Amino acid sequence: KAGVTQTPRYLIKTRGQQVTLSCSPISGHRSVSWYQQTPGQGLQFLFEYFSETQRNKGNFPGRFSGRQFSNSRSEMNVSTLELGDSALYLCASSFLDSRNTGELFFGEGSRLTVL
Amino acid sequence: AQSVTQPDIHITVSEGASLELRCNYSYGATPYLFWYVQSPGQGLQLLLKYFSGDTLVQGIKGFEAEFKRSQSSFNLRKPSVHWSDAAEYFCAVSADGGYQKVTFGIGTKLQVIP
Numbered sequence: 001k002a003g004v005t006q007t008p009r010y011l012i013k014t015r016g017q018q019v020t021l022s023c024s025p026i027s028g029h030r031s032v033s034w035y036q037q038t039p040g041q042g043l044q045f046l047f048e049y050f051s052e053t054q055r056n057k058g059n060f061p062g063r064f065s066g067r068q069f070s071n072s073r074s075e076m077n078v079s080t081l082e083l084g085d086s087a088l089y090l091c092a093s094s095f096l097d098s099r100n101t102g103e104l105f106f107g108e109g110s111r112l113t114v115l
Numbered sequence: 116a117q118s119v120t121q122p123d124i125h126i127t128v129s130e131g132a133s134l135e136l137r138c139n140y141s142y143g144a145t146p147y148l149f150w151y152v153q154s155p156g157q158g159l160q161l162l163l164k165y166f167s168g169d170t171l172v173q174g175i176k177g178f179e180a181e182f183k184r185s186q187s188s189f190n191l192r193k194p195s196v197h198w199s200d201a202a203e204y205f206c207a208v209s210a211d212g213g214y215q216k217v218t219f220g221i222g223t224k225l226q227v228i229p
Binding site: 004033035040041042043045048056058090092102103104106107108109 | 147149151156157158159160161164166205209215216217218219220221222
């Protein structure tokens with residue numbers, strides 16, 4: 001069974017540009033969460049989607065947005081990039097129904113560098 | 116709001132020695148608690164979880180953790196560390212077994228020396 005797939009794995013952008021990251025969850029998982037990981041900050045929750053609806057949102061500025069498609073694939077977008085947006089962006093999927101065990105299944109992340 | 120504190124940012128242990136990683140949580144009701152491990156260049160993998168019942172839970176790779184409500188703690192232990200255990204470990208809490216957002220601690224980086 002394929003795991004969570006994130007693309008691209010690495011990317012370099014410059015300040016002011018925008019970026020779109022993609023996440024394909026495990027087949028059958030309908031919940032997708034996004035986290036930002038930086039040294040010293042750990043994992044910061046960005047948002048979570050379920051059935052194309054944003055269920056939860058973290059404390060990030062409006063430059064960070066996301067969406068989920070009918071096939072559960074999700075994208076997140078960061079506009080007007082700042083140097084501080086350099087981070088590893090992790091996507092995690094899970095069941096959110098009777099099969100839910102509470103476990104999040106993580107992808108390997110997209111490492112964004114902003115110059 | 117729920118929160119997780121991992122007081123040790125970096126721990127070094129000798130191979131074969133015992134290990135205990137500390138985790139304290141803040142949440143009003145009974146929390147759902149998790150430990151995840153992240154190897155370099157990879158995503159996070161679940162080691163173990165506690166929802167209810169026996170307060171000592173067993174996980175993968177020989178790890179165990181004990182839930183102590185009176186101390187608001189969920190410490191991770193392993194009796195004998197292997198070099199392959201070198202990684203970063205994250206404690207996490209959720210209000211409702213994953214139906215609410217999962218909040219992670221800052222992580223503890225484990226170094227294993229021969």
